[in-house]
Amino acid sequence: MQPTAEVNQRIARISAHLHPSNLQMEGSSGLKRANCRAKGGAPGFKVAILGAAGGIGQPLAMLMKMNPLVSVLHLYDVVNAPGVTADVSHMDTGAVVRGFLGQPQLENALAGMDLVIIPAGVPRKPGMTRDDLFKINAGIVKTLCEGIAKCCPHAIVNLISNPVNSTVPIAAEVFKKAGTFDPKRLLGVTTLDVVRANTFVAEVLGVDPREVSVPVVGGHAGVTILPLLSQVKPPCSFTPEEINILTDRIQNGGTEVVEAKAGTGSATLSMAYAAAKFADACLRGLRGDAGIVECSFVTSQVVTELPFFATKVRLGRTGAEEIFPLGPLNEYERVGLEKAKKELAVSIEKGTSFIRK
Numbered sequence: 001m002q003p004t005a006e007v008n009q010r011i012a013r014i015s016a017h018l019h020p021s022n023l024q025m026e027g028s029s030g031l032k033r034a035n036c037r038a039k040g041g042a043p044g045f046k047v048a049i050l051g052a053a054g055g056i057g058q059p060l061a062m063l064m065k066m067n068p069l070v071s072v073l074h075l076y077d078v079v080n081a082p083g084v085t086a087d088v089s090h091m092d093t094g095a096v097v098r099g100f101l102g103q104p105q106l107e108n109a110l111a112g113m114d115l116v117i118i119p120a121g122v123p124r125k126p127g128m129t130r131d132d133l134f135k136i137n138a139g140i141v142k143t144l145c146e147g148i149a150k151c152c153p154h155a156i157v158n159l160i161s162n163p164v165n166s167t168v169p170i171a172a173e174v175f176k177k178a179g180t181f182d183p184k185r186l187l188g189v190t191t192l193d194v195v196r197a198n199t200f201v202a203e204v205l206g207v208d209p210r211e212v213s214v215p216v217v218g219g220h221a222g223v224t225i226l227p228l229l230s231q232v233k234p235p236c237s238f239t240p241e242e243i244n245i246l247t248d249r250i251q252n253g254g255t256e257v258v259e260a261k262a263g264t265g266s267a268t269l270s271m272a273y274a275a276a277k278f279a280d281a282c283l284r285g286l287r288g289d290a291g292i293v294e295c296s297f298v299t300s301q302v303v304t305e306l307p308f309f310a311t312k313v314r315l316g317r318t319g320a321e322e323i324f325p326l327g328p329l330n331e332y333e334r335v336g337l338e339k340a341k342k343e344l345a346v347s348i349e350k351g352t353s354f355i356r357k
């Protein structure tokens with residue numbers, strides 16, 4: 001039997017996928033987007049991950065490919081983007097996956113995106129603070145945010161790269177310089193602190209962590225991570241010893257992982273989970289769902305006199321549409337807040353002046 005023209009076309013399409021150079025990579029000569037039946041036309045949001053081949057980026061790419069709210073997923077990195085793109089693109093979920101490798105492809109990776117998630121940058125090794133990452137990560141975040149300002153100035157930005165207490169101010173200054181700054185759309189990701197707090201508190205209470213909600217405010221480093229254990233839901237109480245142990249473990253959860261990984265990196269899997277959870281909340285907000293509240297490090301002088309602070313925010317169609325006050329604090333938390341503000345002020349200033357000077 002003679003194959004029909006349509007069958008020949010199908011064979012050609014499948015064969016095109018079989019050659020490694022024909023991945024859906026930007027600039028690849030083989031399978032062009034036009035040849036592909038899936039064009040990303042399904043309803044949903046366009047999401048880019050910058051740093052997609054890294055320890056966080058890879059599992060995060062997988063989790064975002066599984067998110068039904070995502071119709072197009074762009075995976076950008078300066079290394080290994082083709083491999084991660086090939087791998088993730090084989091998952092039989094709705095999102096169309098495209099890969100982008102290296103700085104010349106950054107603009108195409110960003111064009112038209114609704115949400116940009118940034119886990120690009122170096123992680124800690126034992127003995128380092130998050131601030132020790134500033135030297136390298138500040139420049140990376142600056143370059144990526146310049147791209148965002150140019151190519152998708154209205155995108156929501158989820159910034160993961162450390163030190164978050166300084167990289168978010170860096171991003172804000174880049175956007176201000178470009179005239180695109182919208183404080184509602186710039187969100188530092190502190191969800192892992194909340195995820196850890198929920199887990200550790202649930203362990204102490206002997207309940208399912210999914211039933212626990214702990215607000216964590218301030219910032220994302222050491223004493224700037226301030227769990228509000230007096231506001232845990234469902235309401236509960238702790239002994240002073242439990243409060244000390246829980247606060248210390250939540251503030252040093254990152255270091256616990258860095259030390260356990262013994263030089264091979266910092267939290268990646270729990271972070272990808274946390275980032276995917278936060279990104280999903282942002283997408284549901286963009287869709288117009290009501291009552292979406294998450295903690296995030298945002299531009300805000302509502303809560304304290306500092307220009308940035310992590311607190312509960314309501315996510316909506318335009319990003320962080322409402323910033324909630326801290327609520328009543330006990331004496332232990334008031335002392336913690338003063339310590340947090342002191343360190344935060346220095347980290348924020350460091351980020352801001354990196355761009356201004």
Ligand SMILES: NC(=O)C1=CN([C@@H]2O[C@H](COP(=O)(O)OP(=O)(O)OC[C@H]3O[C@@H](n4cnc5c(N)ncnc54)[C@H](O)[C@@H]3O)[C@@H](O)[C@H]2O)C=CC1
Pocket residue numbers: 050051052053054055056057076077078079119120121122123124133137140143144159160161162163164189190191192193220265266267268271
């Ligand atoms: N906000 C938070 O709660 C957390 C933040 N982090 C931070 O996330 C960052 C990434 O951590 P990992 O994924 O473990 O590191 P990693 O080293 O495994 O991956 C980082 C990726 O970024 C890429 N990259 C480097 N420069 C780039 C550039 N200019 N453009 C695009 N991609 C670039 C690298 O090629 C690499 O694939 C670190 O700064 C880490 O401290 C980590 C855990 C939690």
Ligand SMILES: O=C([O-])CC(=O)C(=O)O
Pocket residue numbers: 123124130162192253254255257258266267
């Ligand atoms: O501790 C680190 O370097 C990574 C991080 O931010 C975290 O795990 O919370």
